[in-house]
Amino acid sequence: MQSNSTLTRRRFAAGFAMGSVALALPMPAVALTAEQSQQLIDKVVADINSVINSGKELGGMIADFERIFARYADVPTIARSVLGVAARTASPGELATFTKAFQSYISARYGRRFREFIGGTIIVTDARPIKSYFEVISQAKLVGQAPFDLRWHVSDKSGKSMFFNIIIEGINMLAAERTEIGALLDQNKGDIGALSAQLKTL
Amino acid sequence: MTLVPAIVSQSPRAFRVFLVLTAVFVGASGCAPPQNAPINDPDEAFNRQIHDFNKGVDSYVLRPVATALVPPGGGPISQGVVNFASNLSAPGDVLNNILQIRLGRAVENTLRFAINSTIGFAGLFDVAQKMGVSGRDTDFGETLHVWGFAEGRYLDAPLVGPTTSRDLTGKIVDIAINPLQIWLPAPDRSIGTVAGAAAGVVNRGRYVSTVDSILYQSADSYAQSRILYLQNRRFKLGQSTGEDAMIDPYEDLYAE
Numbered sequence: 001m002q003s004n005s006t007l008t009r010r011r012f013a014a015g016f017a018m019g020s021v022a023l024a025l026p027m028p029a030v031a032l033t034a035e036q037s038q039q040l041i042d043k044v045v046a047d048i049n050s051v052i053n054s055g056k057e058l059g060g061m062i063a064d065f066e067r068i069f070a071r072y073a074d075v076p077t078i079a080r081s082v083l084g085v086a087a088r089t090a091s092p093g094e095l096a097t098f099t100k101a102f103q104s105y106i107s108a109r110y111g112r113r114f115r116e117f118i119g120g121t122i123i124v125t126d127a128r129p130i131k132s133y134f135e136v137i138s139q140a141k142l143v144g145q146a147p148f149d150l151r152w153h154v155s156d157k158s159g160k161s162m163f164f165n166i167i168i169e170g171i172n173m174l175a176a177e178r179t180e181i182g183a184l185l186d187q188n189k190g191d192i193g194a195l196s197a198q199l200k201t202l
Numbered sequence: 203m204t205l206v207p208a209i210v211s212q213s214p215r216a217f218r219v220f221l222v223l224t225a226v227f228v229g230a231s232g233c234a235p236p237q238n239a240p241i242n243d244p245d246e247a248f249n250r251q252i253h254d255f256n257k258g259v260d261s262y263v264l265r266p267v268a269t270a271l272v273p274p275g276g277g278p279i280s281q282g283v284v285n286f287a288s289n290l291s292a293p294g295d296v297l298n299n300i301l302q303i304r305l306g307r308a309v310e311n312t313l314r315f316a317i318n319s320t321i322g323f324a325g326l327f328d329v330a331q332k333m334g335v336s337g338r339d340t341d342f343g344e345t346l347h348v349w350g351f352a353e354g355r356y357l358d359a360p361l362v363g364p365t366t367s368r369d370l371t372g373k374i375v376d377i378a379i380n381p382l383q384i385w386l387p388a389p390d391r392s393i394g395t396v397a398g399a400a401a402g403v404v405n406r407g408r409y410v411s412t413v414d415s416i417l418y419q420s421a422d423s424y425a426q427s428r429i430l431y432l433q434n435r436r437f438k439l440g441q442s443t444g445e446d447a448m449i450d451p452y453e454d455l456y457a458e
């Protein structure tokens with residue numbers, strides 16, 4: 001790679017110009033594209049397809065779903081978002097405990113739903129930008145049922161490309177969980193520690 | 203997703219009570235549906251009482267019957283019942299498609315009805331689906347939406363479950379204008395309603411864990427079923443694919 005080391009004046013100027021554009025834009029140096037979002041969800045879907053057709057027992061499947069979730073989903077952001085305003089006043093320790101409890105809870109909850117896809121497959125069909133993130137569109141094809149719509153919202157704002165929302169036939173995971181976690185927090189009189197302990201039992 | 207099937211329409215007296223109840227709730231629906239309106243639930247206290255009543259009906263009647271008859275996940279007989287009911291609802295779908303001036307869908311649903319009623323053995327087998335004619339369910343609530351009526355207020359109706367004033371009006375009109383109801387002689391004309399109720403029982407049985415998770419395992423089953431119904435309904439009516447329907451959790455985190 002000798003040619004790379006010869007820095008001509010014109011190249012330097014071009015590089016300098018591009019560098020200043022990159023500095024001026026308030027976004028990560030390598031911005032996420034629709035294609036990259038789709039590639040991420042392709043991986044998630046391949047993993048889910050292999051779990052739902054693995055023939056494992058429910059417990060084994062839920063453990064597998066938790067691994068998928070921890071690897072590809074931005075769990076800290078999802079946890080903060082479903083806590084809503086309570087997240088603003090929570091201590092870092094409380095948030096960390098809640099995030100951990102929430103990860104197991106959400107994996108079990110959605111793992112049970114995905115388990116009903118046994119024998120079916122999920123196929124990624126499209127990706128498009130929305131606001132500052134990407135929506136990857138997929139279809140779940142189940143045995144003896146009309147296919148249904150499954151969408152994934154992907155962002156790299158956390159520093160890594162991860163999904164932060166799942167929308168099943170219009171039903172938005174973040175919105176449904178804000179309702180659920182909000183009700184549980186009320187039951188626990190606003191105590192995030194008690195809420196985290198309760199999530200572990202669900 | 204109707205949690206409890208519309209068994210109500212099988213008995214004329216129950217139907218009349220139902221009409222009266224509806225008349226009380228169905229306010230004047232204005233025009234121009236706002237995109238992704240927030241939840242409009244001014245009758246929440248009353249709705250919660252009806253929700254508890256419906257849960258009682260579910261836990262004492264519907265769930266025990268459904269789980270005794272239908273295995274989780276269903277089977278070929280369950281599928282046949284659901285297909286049969288779905289086929290009988292096709293003439294009503296076609297009528298609504300025409301009222302919505304969606305003639306392509308009207309043709310598709312007609313074709314589907316013709317295929318399944320003949321080579322699908324009176325609708326027991328969904329042959330059309332395998333031939334790529336999947337059809338699209340619709341109802342008079344959707345027709346009202348197409349005509350510009352707003353969603354109205356959220357309702358949890360007795361034996362019907364989550365709905366809105368517009369969608370409940372739609373359900374009642376659907377029964378009244380159902381072509382089968384008009385074409386068929388007296389004892390047969392309620393076949394669509396009976397099949398619909400049977401399909402409701404089958405679906406309660408085959409999706410037992412999903413429905414249980416909403417009704418009995420969520421912290422607030424009323425609020426949970428309300429958000430699930432509204433989001434799914436708005437999605438089906440094409441209202442929630444817009445950007446505003448979506449949550450951007452990073453806005454709060456990184457905007458400051």
